[in-house]
Amino acid sequence: REAEEPPLSFETTSPEGTHTFGEILAGVLQPGDVLCLAGDLGAGKTLLTQGITAGLKVAGQVASPTFTVLNVYEGTTADGRDLPIYHFDLYRLEHPAELAEIGFDHYVDAGGIAIIEWPEKFAEFLPEKHLWLSLKQGESATGRVFELLPVGARYRELCEELKQVAHSCD
Numbered sequence: 007r008e009a010e011e012p013p014l015s016f017e018t019t020s021p022e023g024t025h026t027f028g029e030i031l032a033g034v035l036q037p038g039d040v041l042c043l044a045g046d047l048g049a050g051k052t053l054l055t056q057g058i059t060a061g062l063k064v065a066g067q068v069a070s071p072t073f074t075v076l077n078v079y080e081g082t083t084a085d086g087r088d089l090p091i092y093h094f095d096l097y098r099l100e101h102p103a104e105l106a107e108i109g110f111d112h113y114v115d116a117g118g119i120a121i122i123e124w125p126e127k128f129a130e131f132l133p134e135k136h137l138w139l140s141l142k143q144g145e146s147a148t149g150r151v152f153e154l155l156p157v158g159a160r161y162r163e164l165c166e167e168l169k170q171v172a173h174s175c176d
């Protein structure tokens with residue numbers, strides 16, 4: 007029986023480190039990618055998203071979407087093409103029908119980057135292929151651990167690429 011690979015994980019010791027990890031992650035993203043950011047309130051999902059959008063050269067501040075289900079940002083790829091980012095926060099949604107109401111599937115299939123906070127609330131209704139990131143408290147108050155679980159070949163490839171570039175975020 008084949009030995010199972012240990013989960014890919016990264017650690018940061020500060021909010022700045024998490025932002026940097028987001029910027030590095032942005033560098034390996036491709037149009038159509040889906041990122042599910044799971045973790046408790048205050049884990050750093052929105053901060054990680056801000057790092058990703060900074061890496062994709064979104065102009066201006068990215069607000070915490072705690073009271074907004076969807077924010078759309080205009081990013082730019084490394085080779086200068088427009089790349090929309092659909093940032094969902096499903097925290098306040100209660101029923102799967104609400105996903106349809108906000109056009110969830112439409113946006114996820116629109117060829118941009120989809121970033122989903124609170125994916126665990128609607129796990130069965132998410133795209134089958136995705137990168138699942140679990141954000142957890144680290145050893146210190148400002149320590150965070152990111153566990154990455156790729157579902158599908160595209161996301162295994164993304165993780166391989168990320169291993170090459172994300173050695174240290176602090």
Ligand code: ADP
Binds near residue numbers: 022052147150
């Ligand atoms: P979430 O979206 O998961 O609820 P936020 O990103 O909005 O979380 O907030 C994370 C909070 O935790 C921020 O106040 C941030 O300053 C703090 N924090 C402390 N250390 C870290 C870290 N290493 N990474 C991310 N956030 C951190």
Ligand code: MG
Binds near residue numbers: 070072123
């Ligand atoms: Mg948040």
